[in-house]
Amino acid sequence: MSLPFIPVASPLKQYQSHKSAIDEAINRVLHSGRYILGKEVAGFEEEFAGYLGVRHCVTVANGTEAVCLALKACGIRAGDEVITVSHTAVATVAAIELVGAVPVFVDIDPVSRCMDHTMIESALSPETRAILPVHVYGQSAAMSEICAIALRHGLRVVEDCAQACGARIGDRKVGTFGHAAAFSFYPTKNLGAIGDGGAVATNDPEVSERVRVLREYGWKERYISSEQGMNSRMDEIQAAILRVKLPFLDEENARRRAIAERFSSALDRGSVIPPRPMPGTGHVMHLYVVESPERDALQAFLNERGIGTAHHYPQAVHQQGAYAGRVRGSDNLPVTERFYDTLVSLPLYPELQHDEVERIYTALADWCASR
Numbered sequence: 001m002s003l004p005f006i007p008v009a010s011p012l013k014q015y016q017s018h019k020s021a022i023d024e025a026i027n028r029v030l031h032s033g034r035y036i037l038g039k040e041v042a043g044f045e046e047e048f049a050g051y052l053g054v055r056h057c058v059t060v061a062n063g064t065e066a067v068c069l070a071l072k073a074c075g076i077r078a079g080d081e082v083i084t085v086s087h088t089a090v091a092t093v094a095a096i097e098l099v100g101a102v103p104v105f106v107d108i109d110p111v112s113r114c115m116d117h118t119m120i121e122s123a124l125s126p127e128t129r130a131i132l133p134v135h136v137y138g139q140s141a142a143m144s145e146i147c148a149i150a151l152r153h154g155l156r157v158v159e160d161c162a163q164a165c166g167a168r169i170g171d172r173k174v175g176t177f178g179h180a181a182a183f184s185f186y187p188t189k190n191l192g193a194i195g196d197g198g199a200v201a202t203n204d205p206e207v208s209e210r211v212r213v214l215r216e217y218g219w220k221e222r223y224i225s226s227e228q229g230m231n232s233r234m235d236e237i238q239a240a241i242l243r244v245k246l247p248f249l250d251e252e253n254a255r256r257r258a259i260a261e262r263f264s265s266a267l268d269r270g271s272v273i274p275p276r277p278m279p280g281t282g283h284v285m286h287l288y289v290v291e292s293p294e295r296d297a298l299q300a301f302l303n304e305r306g307i308g309t310a311h312h313y314p315q316a317v318h319q320q321g322a323y324a325g326r327v328r329g330s331d332n333l334p335v336t337e338r339f340y341d342t343l344v345s346l347p348l349y350p351e352l353q354h355d356e357v358e359r360i361y362t363a364l365a366d367w368c369a370s371r
């Protein structure tokens with residue numbers, strides 16, 4: 001009899017593990033009669049700001065708009081250059097262009113897989129206004145170095161924390177280092193809604209107020225637009241669900257780390273390179289991405305054993321049709337390009353059962369032993 005398939009992600013299992021509290025929260029909203037920007041949103045904003053250790057949190061409709069509104073609120077305008085990475089979800093770059101700003105790529109560090117801060121200064125131009133590091137896969141970028149560069153050159157820093165909710169550098173959470181930070185609550189994220197959601201976190205009251213105004217048509221006063229805004233509101237049901245899950249986030253991130261350690265212990269002597277958390281950081285293992293020179297064969301081997309795999313992502317942003325050949329910096333990304341030939345994501349989420357973890361561990365150990 002074949003064993004049940006283990007998918008790379010399972011938002012359904014996440015719902016099931018909090019089912020009764022989520023059902024109750026949804027019911028509470030249904031019966032409240034208030035479905036948009038009510039007390040669940042206000043409550044979540046306060047609780048999430050408290051969790052991160054920032055003064056302000058403003059929820060928005062999704063992570064892409066969180067990046068976009070964080071940039072706008074930090075004063076980034078059409079034509080301004082924003083330094084970022086090509087190794088990210090396309091949303092990061094799409095959000096920069098939604099502002100009308102111009103992305104500029106720098107390469108990644110081969111170990112952290114985040115922005116290589118030593119490349120930032122050579123990418124600066126008179127138009128550079130901001131640096132947008134991405135805490136990719138749950139690993140924090142080198143924020144003290146990036147913030148020091150920004151300070152030297154008078155630049156704004158917006159952190160893309162979509163993949164790193166709860167990640168730390170020392171005892172400080174990501175999202176507290178830059179002028180503003182963007183979060184996504186897409187269902188597979190470490191803190192996931194049951195639909196779309198996002199947030200901007202900041203210590204700056206002016207940035208927070210601008211996001212609040214921009215997310216609802218530029219209203220400071222109801223129905224009166226003081227500037228051009230949009231609709232990027234989070235709904236009450238999503239906020240209520242996030243309030244159920246937030247108290248479990250640290251525990252679930254710890255479970256992710258423990259599972260990742262188990263997988264990595266199978267790879268210690270093999271040809272497969274596991275994620276290597278940077279010293280002094282609290283990685284939250286949003287995705288468990290390994291590197292293998294034989295990645296197609298490794299995927300086939302795992303799939304044969306009922307273990308799902310994926311590519312995060314199949315192409316770097318500068319390799320995708322919409323961006324190819326037109327983003328400055330794209331011709332100097334050797335580490336990013338090498339990484340994309342070898343990466344494979346394995347299943348990793350807190351609801352993985354002990355026997356599933358052991359099946360994946362054994363498969364990885366057998367693969368390594370066969371090489």
Ligand SMILES: Cc1ncc(COP(=O)(O)O)c(C=O)c1O
Pocket residue numbers: 062063064065067088089091092134160162163184185186196197198
């Ligand atoms: C790094 C990164 N930035 C931004 C986003 C955008 O988030 P959303 O899908 O909520 O718009 C995502 C999510 O896919 C992401 O992984």
